[in-house]
Amino acid sequence: MIDRTLAPAFGQVENIELLEAKPIVLGNGLKVFSVNGGEQDLVRIELIFENIAYDASKPLQPYATNTMLNDGTRELSSSEIADKIDYYGAFLQTDFSNDQSSVTLYSLNKHLSATLPIVKAVISDSIFPQVELDTFIRNQKQKLSVNLEKNDFLSRKIFNSVLFGNTLYGYDTRAEDYDRLTRDQLQSYFSLAYQPENCTVVISGKVTDEALSLIDQLFGNSWKNGKSVNPNTFNFYQGTGQEHYVEKADALQSAIRLGKVSINRSHTDFPGFQVLNTILGGYFGSRLMANIREDKGYTYGIGSALVSMKNAGYFFIASEVGADVCTSALDEIHKEIEILKTQEVSEHELDLVRNYMLGSMLGGLENAMSHADKFKNIYFSGLGYDYYQNYIKTVRTISPRELQALANKYLDWDGLEKIVVGKKLKAES
Known part of the structure; x- marks a missing residue:
């Protein structure tokens, strides 16, 4: 009989095996890493861009650019992008962090030939329509106004500013910062940051030769580099415990x-x-x-x-x-x-x-x-x-x-x- 008054003995983990990413370098220098595993016919393709050229006079420029990437290209409106992605049961999202910005596609392998070209258009041909920018500014200001009433949000905001000062890590965002955003700012940052030299692609899931070939076709030599870029570099110092x-x-x-x-x-x-x-x-x-x-x-x-x-x-x-x-x-x-x-x-x-x-x-x-x-x-x-x-x-x-x-x-x-x-x-x- 099991004595249920006694906790089971610990069985400590001895070793953890990781699926290692396999590197591939395309003709234009784009770095691709493949993590292959699983039986489901699903892949996640992440295009990850280093945040660069931080300008304290335009603190929201990198964030706004990334957030609005799927709001329209020269050939597709924001609704058309969403409808096409939804039609194939795929999912497209943008994410922004202190160090990198990313565009991520989840798609069945059998639909990659239809969904991945949309991603290519988003990261190479976004136009940031003024009407979408106006909506973005209005929504973000309203969101900020609501958040400023929350004690936990305020404490995080102050904390980041105290630790990291007037940098991308710690900038104290204000409503008027959104009012200063322009299409020219977003287009300028887009042309500089969203290029092969500044990108790393990570594909994971059931990675097929066809998927890798399509990535090479869409994001290899046909995607050209622009001006050279230098990632952000910040120096921080210990505070005095105030x-x-x-x-x-x-x-x-x-x-x-x-x-x-x-x-x-x-x-x-x-x-x-x-x-x-x-x-x-x-x-x-x-x-x-x-x-x-x-x-x-x-x-x-x-x-x-x-x-x-x-x-x-x-x-x-x-x-x-x-x-x-x-x-x-x-x-x-x-x-x-x-x-x-x-x-x-x-x-x-x-x-x-x-x-x-x-x-x-x-x-x-x-x-x-x-x-x-x-x-x-x-x-x-x-x-x-x-x-x-x-x-x-x-x-x-x-x-x-x-x-x-x-x-x-x-x-x-x-x-x-x-x-x-x-x-x-x-x-x-």
Whole structure:
């Protein structure tokens, strides 16, 4: 008989096999990476462009250009693009991040000859119609107006600005920035950024020879380079751990965001810091959740994360708590950080975290597309697949003493920028 009062024994993950991306270079220098796997007749084709030529006087230029790519070409209107993609059961989306902008197509292989030329038109022949730009500006200003009433949005906005200043990473967007957008700005950025020299293609799923041949046909020599480009490069410096309060007298909850500029994936300490972060606030069983949600009842959720970007990384802790317990919540966060710096993590807790992290990584590799996502993480960080071998080794072997040393190295309470949006902080009885 099974004794159901006893938890099952841990079965730690020993090794994780990744489908490695195979490189192909087309005649015009375009870099293509193929991750082949799975039985379903489906592929995801991502065209990823480095963000370039950031101009603080035109802060929304890269974002607006990417967002409006599928709003019309010389031959197709926005509705015609959408109708053609829908007709073939495909899906086309654009995405913008701090370092890259992308255009992604999900399509059945049998329809690629019909859907992929639309993508080619979008990334080489977009015209940014004025009527669509006017709609974009109107919608974005309305969205910003609504978001500015949300404490958590304001706290993120202030946090990014405090850490990263007047750069693409931290620009404090205002409604008037949208009013300054013009078609000429978008067309100028489009012609510079959306060219083969600045593009990486990642195809994943059931990758056929026919699909690769079609990519070569559409995006190879027939797609010409323009002017040379230089990716954005930013330098960031540690702040002084200041307190930033935005008082909202009628707030029932206060949004808290604490953090600092930190290391990114290319740093040797990054995997160990990820283990430390998971213990502190990186999963539902973390210390911050156990204390501030489960024990104190101050919040529905609290978490921490270590984020890697090209030019920097950053660490943050975020939550929304009852306005009347905001000071107490900050005190408890401080306490949990100090415990990690002064007391070694128990082997039992560390084993739980090891299994959670390795299990999450293994569980997240469900198809070729998720393997491609792992490839993008290392490729755009200038790393190789040995990063994951080192990551797995670190998670499996890092010691409590090493974690304590990392806590003292990276978790400096006085160095954390402290943003609170809500009621003004005051001592609680």
